[in-house]
Amino acid sequence: MRWRAAAVLALLAAPACTTGPNYAVPEGAAINRPAANGAFASGHDKAFAQADLPDHWWRLYGDARLDGFVAEALAANTDLRAADANLRRADEVVREVTAGRGIATSVGGGTSLIRASPPTGVNGSLPGTAFYDTAISLAYPLDLAGKIRRAIEASRDDAEAVTAARDNVRVTVAAEVARSYAAACSANLTLAANQRVLAVQRRTLDVVRRLQRGGRGTAFDVTRARTAADQSEAAIPSILATRTAALYRLATLMGRAPADYPRDVEACTTPPSLTRPLPIGDGTALLRRRPDIRAAERSLTAATAQVGVVTADLYPQVSLGGSVGLAGPVGSIGSVGNAFTLSLGPLVSWTFPNRRIVRSQIAQAGAAADAQLAQFDGSVLESLRQTETALSAYARERDRRVALGRAEADAATAADQANRLYRFGRTDFLALLTAQTALSTAEANLAASDALFIDRQVDLFRALGGGWQ
Structure with missing residues (x-):
C-alpha cells in the first residue's frame, strides 16, 4: 500500500492548471479600432x-x-x-492575498485527567492520572485549481487600477491649479478693462455736465451718461468675487487654508499663455496615456481573474500538511518516556458544493466581467469624445478671440471719433453713447474670451491626460 500512498502524494503535488480564462484585450474592443488610434479629426x-x-x-x-x-x-x-492612502491599502491587500499561498502554522495543546471507576461495592474513588498532549501543525496549500493564483492576480489588477485612479487625480489637480491661477489673473485683466471703460464714461459724464451748464446739453444727456457709468461700475463687484473665488480655490488645491492664498497672484495681470502650437499627439498616444482608461482595463482584468477564483470552487482544496507532537503524563514532561507523534501527508478538503450554485456564481462573475468590458469601451470612447470636443472648442475660441480683438480695436477707434465729433458739435450725444457702449461691450467680450481661451487650453490638457509619469 505504500506505493499507492506515494503515487497519490506525487499526483497531488504535481503542477496543475489554473481555472478560468486568461485575460487578453478582446479583439472587438474599442481600443483596437483603427478610428480610435489615428490622428484626431479636430487636430x-x-x-x-x-x-x-x-x-x-x-x-x-x-x-x-x-x-x-x-x-x-x-x-x-x-x-x-487620500489617493496615496488608498494605494497603500491596495498594496497591503496584495500582500495579504499573496500570503495565502504560504505555509500556515498552528500550535495546540491540552491536558486531561483519566480516573478509573472503583470496583462494585468499594466506596471512594481511585486516584487519577493527568495527561498532556502538544502538537505543532504545518499546512501548505497546493492550489491545484489555481484559486489562490487567480486571487493574487485579481488583487494585483485591483491595485494597478487604484494606481491609475491616483494618477487621474494628479491630472485633475494639475489642471485645476492651472485653471484657478489663470482665472485669478484673467479676472484682473477683465477688471482692468472694465475700469478703463468706466474711466472713459466718467470723463464723458464730466463733459456732458459742463455742456449742460453751458447750455449745449440736456439733463437727459447727463442721466444717460451717468447710467452707463453706473452699469460699468456695477460689474466690478462680481469680477472681484470671481477673482477671490479663484484665489481661494488655488489655496485649497495646494493644501492651504483659503485665507492663505498666494498674495502675489492677487495682483497678477498676466495669465499664463503659450507661445507655440499646442502638442497633442494622436489617438494611440492618448489611449496609452489616459489613466482612466488604464484603470478601466485593470478593473476588467481583475474581473476576468475573479471568474477563475469562483470556478476553482468546483474542485477540492488540497494542502500538504504535517504535525509533530508529544504526549504523556503531566508528571513526566520532558522525560524520554513520553510518546512522540509525527504525521505527514496530503490534507484534502472538498465540500462537494451544489454545482448549480457554483455555476450560477461563475455566470455572475462572467457577467461582471462583461460589464467591465463595456465600461472599458466606454472609457475609450468617452476619452476620444472629450479630446475631440476640447480640440474643436480650443480652435474655435482661438478664432473668436482674433475676431474680438479686431472688433475691440474698431470700437475703440469709433468711440474716439464719436467723442471728438460730439465735442465739436458734429454729432449728438446718442451717437457718442452708442459708440462708448459698443467699446465697453467689445472690451468685456475680449477680456471674457481671453479668460475662456485659457480655460479651453486647460480643458484640452486635461482631456489629453497629461500630468503623471
Whole structure:
C-alpha cells in the first residue's frame, strides 16, 4: 500500500492548471479600432502640433509661479493624499492575498485527567492520572485549481487600477491649479478693462455736465451718461468675487487654508499663455496615456481573474500538511518516556458544493466581467469624445478671440471719433453713447474670451491626460 500512498502524494503535488480564462484585450474592443488610434479629426488646425504631450505640460507656459503652485499641490493636495492612502491599502491587500499561498502554522495543546471507576461495592474513588498532549501543525496549500493564483492576480489588477485612479487625480489637480491661477489673473485683466471703460464714461459724464451748464446739453444727456457709468461700475463687484473665488480655490488645491492664498497672484495681470502650437499627439498616444482608461482595463482584468477564483470552487482544496507532537503524563514532561507523534501527508478538503450554485456564481462573475468590458469601451470612447470636443472648442475660441480683438480695436477707434465729433458739435450725444457702449461691450467680450481661451487650453490638457509619469 505504500506505493499507492506515494503515487497519490506525487499526483497531488504535481503542477496543475489554473481555472478560468486568461485575460487578453478582446479583439472587438474599442481600443483596437483603427478610428480610435489615428490622428484626431479636430487636430488639423494650425493651433496644434503633431507632437507628443510632455508629462509636465504646465511647463509649456514658461511660468515659474505656476510650476511652483503645481509642485506644491502635487505634494500637499488632500485628494492626492487620500489617493496615496488608498494605494497603500491596495498594496497591503496584495500582500495579504499573496500570503495565502504560504505555509500556515498552528500550535495546540491540552491536558486531561483519566480516573478509573472503583470496583462494585468499594466506596471512594481511585486516584487519577493527568495527561498532556502538544502538537505543532504545518499546512501548505497546493492550489491545484489555481484559486489562490487567480486571487493574487485579481488583487494585483485591483491595485494597478487604484494606481491609475491616483494618477487621474494628479491630472485633475494639475489642471485645476492651472485653471484657478489663470482665472485669478484673467479676472484682473477683465477688471482692468472694465475700469478703463468706466474711466472713459466718467470723463464723458464730466463733459456732458459742463455742456449742460453751458447750455449745449440736456439733463437727459447727463442721466444717460451717468447710467452707463453706473452699469460699468456695477460689474466690478462680481469680477472681484470671481477673482477671490479663484484665489481661494488655488489655496485649497495646494493644501492651504483659503485665507492663505498666494498674495502675489492677487495682483497678477498676466495669465499664463503659450507661445507655440499646442502638442497633442494622436489617438494611440492618448489611449496609452489616459489613466482612466488604464484603470478601466485593470478593473476588467481583475474581473476576468475573479471568474477563475469562483470556478476553482468546483474542485477540492488540497494542502500538504504535517504535525509533530508529544504526549504523556503531566508528571513526566520532558522525560524520554513520553510518546512522540509525527504525521505527514496530503490534507484534502472538498465540500462537494451544489454545482448549480457554483455555476450560477461563475455566470455572475462572467457577467461582471462583461460589464467591465463595456465600461472599458466606454472609457475609450468617452476619452476620444472629450479630446475631440476640447480640440474643436480650443480652435474655435482661438478664432473668436482674433475676431474680438479686431472688433475691440474698431470700437475703440469709433468711440474716439464719436467723442471728438460730439465735442465739436458734429454729432449728438446718442451717437457718442452708442459708440462708448459698443467699446465697453467689445472690451468685456475680449477680456471674457481671453479668460475662456485659457480655460479651453486647460480643458484640452486635461482631456489629453497629461500630468503623471
